Amino acid sequence: MKAWLAARLLGQAPRAMAVLRRVRPVLKVGSTVIVTRYDDVLEVFRRDDVFDTPYKAQIDVLTGGEPFFLGMRAGPDYDAGVKAMRTVMHAGDLARLGERAETLAATAVAAHEGGLDVVDDLARRVTFELYADYLGIPRPPEGRIEVWATRLFEFQFAGSPDDHALRAEVDEIAPAFRAHIDGEIARRKAAGLNGADDVMSRCLALQAAGETQFTDAFIRTHLLCMMVGGPPQPPMVIPHAMEQLLRRPTALSAAVAAARADDDERLWRIVREALRFDPLAPALPRVATADLTIACGTSRETPLAAGTKVFAAFASAMRDPRRLPSPETFDPDRLDHEYIHFGHGLHECFGRMMNEATLHRILKPLLKQPRLRRASGPSGRLSKNGVFADRLTVRYGP
Numbered sequence: 001m002k003a004w005l006a007a008r009l010l011g012q013a014p015r016a017m018a019v020l021r022r023v024r025p026v027l028k029v030g031s032t033v034i035v036t037r038y039d040d041v042l043e044v045f046r047r048d049d050v051f052d053t054p055y056k057a058q059i060d061v062l063t064g065g066e067p068f069f070l071g072m073r074a075g076p077d078y079d080a081g082v083k084a085m086r087t088v089m090h091a092g093d094l095a096r097l098g099e100r101a102e103t104l105a106a107t108a109v110a111a112h113e114g115g116l117d118v119v120d121d122l123a124r125r126v127t128f129e130l131y132a133d134y135l136g137i138p139r140p141p142e143g144r145i146e147v148w149a150t151r152l153f154e155f156q157f158a159g160s161p162d163d164h165a166l167r168a169e170v171d172e173i174a175p176a177f178r179a180h181i182d183g184e185i186a187r188r189k190a191a192g193l194n195g196a197d198d199v200m201s202r203c204l205a206l207q208a209a210g211e212t213q214f215t216d217a218f219i220r221t222h223l224l225c226m227m228v229g230g231p232p233q234p235p236m237v238i239p240h241a242m243e244q245l246l247r248r249p250t251a252l253s254a255a256v257a258a259a260r261a262d263d264d265e266r267l268w269r270i271v272r273e274a275l276r277f278d279p280l281a282p283a284l285p286r287v288a289t290a291d292l293t294i295a296c297g298t299s300r301e302t303p304l305a306a307g308t309k310v311f312a313a314f315a316s317a318m319r320d321p322r323r324l325p326s327p328e329t330f331d332p333d334r335l336d337h338e339y340i341h342f343g344h345g346l347h348e349c350f351g352r353m354m355n356e357a358t359l360h361r362i363l364k365p366l367l368k369q370p371r372l373r374r375a376s377g378p379s380g381r382l383s384k385n386g387v388f389a390d391r392l393t394v395r396y397g398p
Helices: 002-023 038-046 056-063 076-088 091-110 118-135 145-158 164-191 199-208 216-229 234-246 249-260 264-276 352-367
Strands: 026-029 032-035 115-117 284-288 292-294 302-304 309-312 383-385 388-391 393-395
Touching (some): 032 038, 038 292, 056 145, 076 199, 076 216, 091 118, 091 352, 118 145, 118 199, 118 352, 118 388, 145 216, 164 199, 164 216, 199 216, 234 264, 264 352
Parallel strands (some): 032 309
Antiparallel strands (some): 026 032, 115 393, 284 309, 292 302, 383 388
């Protein structure tokens, strides 16, 4: 019943946000505020001096108390963590990741003659294999890395303090995941650096070269958080994009044409536009760290007290007619700044560029299939478990 109710409420979110944008663009209910217009959402994302993410407590549970930059405010420690990870996860990897994603996706499609579930058979299968190999985290001998990462992702970003069953599960998974990565670090050190070109090997090479930032604890913590924060996202959003294309025959035809022409740039623009109608989640949370006023000088000017929880409704912002021309029109030629799928500012998704290099490439082999269409019945329409895509079955061929 809870899952059913959550799905219905999320399904009504676009209509509710459209009403709020018109009549109450900054909605204040007790100590919680929802901002729905493009300008106000960007103000919240950009004001890193007075808005913080609420994730530190959950991150500490995942990491065993080791710091990770998503839970930090701007400062030297944040800058050092981001710089270190950009040293080992850099733009030079993007082309290879895109090509590998497409190859894995083509294998997945070929393994399912006549149809597949976009969530499990394609997006989840491809993404976890892609990122586990890239980061250098082998599959554990006991347990499933996709289950571990997804449950920890749910705890970090969408979990409720009242969900005691999830917390108990996390208290088992997180230490096991940390121990698994520690074991791989120790194994590789014992075997000697063998020249493998994955993120763990790059970290260990820098450690061996005397880079003091790359302690074993730093490597373990950051690989764990990258695995938790990254691979669970594509199985959430790739089915969203496919569902939006299936609703729009003209857009689907354009995506098919781009895929068959190997026009990856055009295909990305089409997939990006599809995701504007149903991104990762309706909003991202922030917490005010000081008294402040948002939307100053406007009729919606609102004072906030320190401790106020603010939901920046970025899905609503991307449909705000004050900043996006004809927002209900499917238009792949929109300007880059009209898209904020991955947040904005200090805590913009670290993996944004990797998503931009891979999401459309995972869909590409599927889009090349003849007579791509929904499966009949309920399985042929996207179902969700909260914000998580659950099932979307498509058919192709005769």
